[in-house]
Amino acid sequence: MQKRIILLIFAVIFFSCNHSKEVNQIYKWPDVKPPVADQKPHETGMHGDKRNDEYYWMADFFTKGPDSDKVVEYLKAENGYTDTMMAATKQFQTNLFGEMKGRIKEKDESVPVFKNGFFYYTRSEEGEQYFKYCRKKGRLEAAEEVLLDVDVMAKNHPYYSASGFNISPDNKLLAYGVDTVSRRQYTIYVKNLETGETFKDAIFPTSGGSVWGNDNKTLFYTATNPKTLLSEEIKRHTLGDDDKKDVVVYKEKDNSNYIGVGKTKSGKYIIIGSSATVSSEYRILEADKPEGKFEVFQPRMKDVLYDIDHQNDKFLIVTNKDALNFKLMETPLNKTGVENWKEVIPTSKDVLIEGVEVFKKFMVVTERKNGLLQLRIRNIESNSEYYVDFGEPAYAAYVGANPEYNSETLRYYYTSLTTPGSTYDYGMVSKEKQLLKRQEVVGGYDPEQYVTERLYATSHDGLKIPVSLVFKKGTKLEGNAPLLLYAYGSYGNSMDAGFSTNRLSLLDRGFIFAIAHVRGGQEMGRQWYEDGKLFRKKNTFTDFIDCAEFLIKQKYTSTAHLYAEGGSAGGLLMGAISNMRPDLWHGIIADVPFVDVVTTMLDESIPLTTNEFDEWGNPKNKDSYDYMKSYSPYDNVEKKEYPNMLVTTGLHDSQVQYFEPAKWVARLRTHKTDKNILLLQTNMEAGHGGASGRFEYLKEIALQYSFMFALEGIDK
Numbered sequence: 001m002q003k004r005i006i007l008l009i010f011a012v013i014f015f016s017c018n019h020s021k022e023v024n025q026i027y028k029w030p031d032v033k034p035p036v037a038d039q040k041p042h043e044t045g046m047h048g049d050k051r052n053d054e055y056y057w058m059a060d061f062f063t064k065g066p067d068s069d070k071v072v073e074y075l076k077a078e079n080g081y082t083d084t085m086m087a088a089t090k091q092f093q094t095n096l097f098g099e100m101k102g103r104i105k106e107k108d109e110s111v112p113v114f115k116n117g118f119f120y121y122t123r124s125e126e127g128e129q130y131f132k133y134c135r136k137k138g139r140l141e142a143a144e145e146v147l148l149d150v151d152v153m154a155k156n157h158p159y160y161s162a163s164g165f166n167i168s169p170d171n172k173l174l175a176y177g178v179d180t181v182s183r184r185q186y187t188i189y190v191k192n193l194e195t196g197e198t199f200k201d202a203i204f205p206t207s208g209g210s211v212w213g214n215d216n217k218t219l220f221y222t223a224t225n226p227k228t229l230l231s232e233e234i235k236r237h238t239l240g241d242d243d244k245k246d247v248v249v250y251k252e253k254d255n256s257n258y259i260g261v262g263k264t265k266s267g268k269y270i271i272i273g274s275s276a277t278v279s280s281e282y283r284i285l286e287a288d289k290p291e292g293k294f295e296v297f298q299p300r301m302k303d304v305l306y307d308i309d310h311q312n313d314k315f316l317i318v319t320n321k322d323a324l325n326f327k328l329m330e331t332p333l334n335k336t337g338v339e340n341w342k343e344v345i346p347t348s349k350d351v352l353i354e355g356v357e358v359f360k361k362f363m364v365v366t367e368r369k370n371g372l373l374q375l376r377i378r379n380i381e382s383n384s385e386y387y388v389d390f391g392e393p394a395y396a397a398y399v400g401a402n403p404e405y406n407s408e409t410l411r412y413y414y415t416s417l418t419t420p421g422s423t424y425d426y427g428m429v430s431k432e433k434q435l436l437k438r439q440e441v442v443g444g445y446d447p448e449q450y451v452t453e454r455l456y457a458t459s460h461d462g463l464k465i466p467v468s469l470v471f472k473k474g475t476k477l478e479g480n481a482p483l484l485l486y487a488y489g490s491y492g493n494s495m496d497a498g499f500s501t502n503r504l505s506l507l508d509r510g511f512i513f514a515i516a517h518v519r520g521g522q523e524m525g526r527q528w529y530e531d532g533k534l535f536r537k538k539n540t541f542t543d544f545i546d547c548a549e550f551l552i553k554q555k556y557t558s559t560a561h562l563y564a565e566g567g568s569a570g571g572l573l574m575g576a577i578s579n580m581r582p583d584l585w586h587g588i589i590a591d592v593p594f595v596d597v598v599t600t601m602l603d604e605s606i607p608l609t610t611n612e613f614d615e616w617g618n619p620k621n622k623d624s625y626d627y628m629k630s631y632s633p634y635d636n637v638e639k640k641e642y643p644n645m646l647v648t649t650g651l652h653d654s655q656v657q658y659f660e661p662a663k664w665v666a667r668l669r670t671h672k673t674d675k676n677i678l679l680l681q682t683n684m685e686a687g688h689g690g691a692s693g694r695f696e697y698l699k700e701i702a703l704q705y706s707f708m709f710a711l712e713g714i715d716k
Contacts, residue, residue: 030085034081037662037666039055040054040055040056042056042057044599046620049625049626051635053663056599056663057071058071058662071659071662072684075651075658075680075684078665082679086710092715096705097698099505100501100505101698103441103442103443103445103502106124106128107125108440109121109122109124111411111437112140113403117137118167119137119139121134122134130150130162131151132151133162148174153178159182159652160179161178161179161180163176164207164209166209166212167212168212169216172216173190173192175189175190175219176189177208181652184208185204186204186206187202187203188221199240201239203237204243205224206223207231207260209222211261211263213287213288213290218236220234222260223235231260232252233248255604255611256276256610256611256613257275257276258275259275264310265359266311268287268310269284270284270285272284272285277491280300280304281300282296282306282307283295284308297315298336298338301321301338305319305326306321309356309358310333310358311359311360311363311380312360313332313333314332315331316329316356318355322347323346326352326353327344327346327347328353329342329343351367352369352526353365354366354373357399357410358405359406360405361381362380362428365378368523370466370524371524373395373496375388379429392419393452393454394416395414395415396496399412399413400412400413400423408428409427409428411426415497415499416498417450417452417470417497418447419447420445422438423435423438445504450470451473451475452468454467455550457551459546466517466523467516467517467551468517470512470513472507472508472510477554480557481511481561482563483511483513483551483561483563484514484564485514485547485551485563486513486515486565487515487544487566488520488566488567489520489573490540490569490570490573492529495523497515506708511708516543516548518543518547518573519532519536519543520533520537533615537616538576538631545577549584561586561712564589565591565704568592568656569594571590571656572595574633575633576633578590579633579636579637582642586643587643587644587645587646588643588645589646589647589704590645590648591648592650592656592661593656594660595634596663596664597635598625601613601616601617601628634663637671639671641672644678645668645678647661647664647678648680648682648683649661649680651684651685662680677707
């Protein structure tokens with residue numbers, strides 16, 4: 001299919017930014033026909049259900065099927081159509097990109113983190129897309145040592161990701177992972193930091209991370225399946241050996257579990273974790289004995305999650321055993337079975353325990369209450385405790401990088417919708433905090449010019465759903481302001497209210513930005529998540545709709561100016577609400593959306609499918625099949641009007657395969673009865689996270705913003 005190139009002159013019609021008219025005056029979109037995808041009948045039903053997937057052939061790119069080339073042609077044709085339709089915004093997109101890039105401090109440096117005698121940090125240079133991974137010995141005034149120059153390493157690669165940086169206990173070796181495809185399949189390399197030599201060891205395919213044994217020559221890592229991308233084995237590698245001979249120290253038999261390997265902060269134990277959505281299991285090995293055998297900490301228990309860390313003469317355990325919102329337990333080093341666990345902090349009906357950061361003399365418990373994070377510090381010698389005070393109505397606070405076990409200082413990160421990301425050191429004895437760095441907004445930023453609010457919408461079943469908002473002072477709340485409503489709502493991932501320099505480009509043009517903290521996340525406790533998964537998944541969708549109707553009722557916006565955005569599992573939310581209430585939105589942005597739920601969950605050869613059964617259900621069971629099909633966006637496309645939509649994907653996406661959004665858009669094109677805009681944009685060189693580098697992703701955001709601005713009649 002050939003890319004259409006039509007030279008057009010566009011007349012752009014816009015109106016003032018106070019949006020006083022109920023019906024938007026948009027610029028005139030070109031009268032160009034979109035690509036038409038071939039239809040090939042393909043039966044994918046089960047349980048006696050007839051289910052034809054006429055675009056099933058679009059999956060051929062990764063399988064190298066007969067239509068592999070045709071898939072690429074179709075995606076390029078859609079990109080060409082998007083380019084043509086958005087041609088009148090090209091200069092505006094360029095300006096937006098420059099505007100957002102201009103807020104980023106190009107020559108910058110992270111806050112140094114002290115570990116085992118060295119200060120580690122990254123720094124970036126003006127005009128460069130990536131960074132340099134550096135350290136200084138003993139003091140910040142010491143000479144700099146550049147461990148990796150990722151700017152140099154990434155040259156000649158359209159996509160480049162370096163991660164999993166792991167220094168050996170003797171500070172002489174660096175292990176790291178590299179992905180140049182964006183499939184999250186990493187090759188692990190090892191560099192000698194004394195000689196600068198990169199060893200011949202090149203271990204593939206892996207998750208990218210690794211753990212050193214205390215002998216400084218043994219490396220543990222997670223090996224992945226090259227097709228399904230599942231983390232299947234933990235292997236042990238000895239420097240200099242052929243990785244094909246690496247020993248499998250653990251093999252996961254349950255393909256619904258994720259596995260990984262880590263190390264306690266104390267440095268005493270190497271830990272293998274195996275976890276699904278509803279249960280987990282750990283194995284431990286003394287790091288001084290890397291050739292030894294891993295021992296099971298506590299065999300997996302049905303519907304029980306637990307997490308562990310080592311502190312002095314005991315292990316700490318965060319678990320939901322008989323505790324919906326989790327509790328903190330402890331057990332002796334040589335008696336790790338559940339029968340020996342002793343309660344340290346009991347469970348609570350209104351406080352969720354999310355995790356614990358361990359120090360030799362302290363523990364810092366991350367809790368969530370009323371949708372907000374709080375840090376609870378306990379001195380284990382005096383058994384006294386207190387909470388860190390943050391003082392804003394909506395914010396996010398996270399435990400930062402704290403690798404030093406003996407430290408009495410807590411590093412934490414704080415942000416809000418109006419407060420740029422801020423790194424603090426907090427004296428756990430003195431209770432004094434020191435601001436080390438606040439994200440600089442180049443060109444100036446005055447938080448007093450913006451307003452943040454925390455509201456509560458009422459769900460269809462009477463629950464209060466938190467909504468976090470931010471807008472610029474002076475924005476008229478008369479029902480005509482454009483509003484972008486965002487949510488995720490899956491896997492228990494909570495969407496906290498954080499700052500974004502890019503978002504200023506929306507707020508300064510009159511937009512309100514709102515986050516709907518819908519069920520499926522964990523903002524309001526574990527039950528909030530349980531009520532938004534499996535056979536209660538539709539609560540996520542109805543909560544989002546309820547939040548939208550609430551904002552309209554409160555005159556923050558109207559249907560003529562309301563936009564929705566979500567990505568990945570949040571893209572499933574976008575697909576569902578487009579089917580359920582297409583009349584409610586003027587525009588929807590679906591980023592890398594998971595929209596073909598039934599087909600994907602039926603195909604265990606597709607990356608990560610089996611890991612997801614506890615979240616969505618297994619459609620091989622009829623009740624799960626029927627429920628999933630009842631909300632799956634692809635299955636519920638109908639002959640009716642849909643809102644304006646921009647759909648994005650990446651050809652190499654390892655999380656949500658490119659063919660889901662491509663098939664969805666193709667089916668929408670044949671069913672929608674309106675003349676609204678429907679665009680599909682595929683990044684042909686990237687995956688789930690979009691473009692790599694510090695700046696390239698801004699072009700994707702500029703496209704999204706200009707799409708909404710075009711619909712609002714904003715052209716500058």
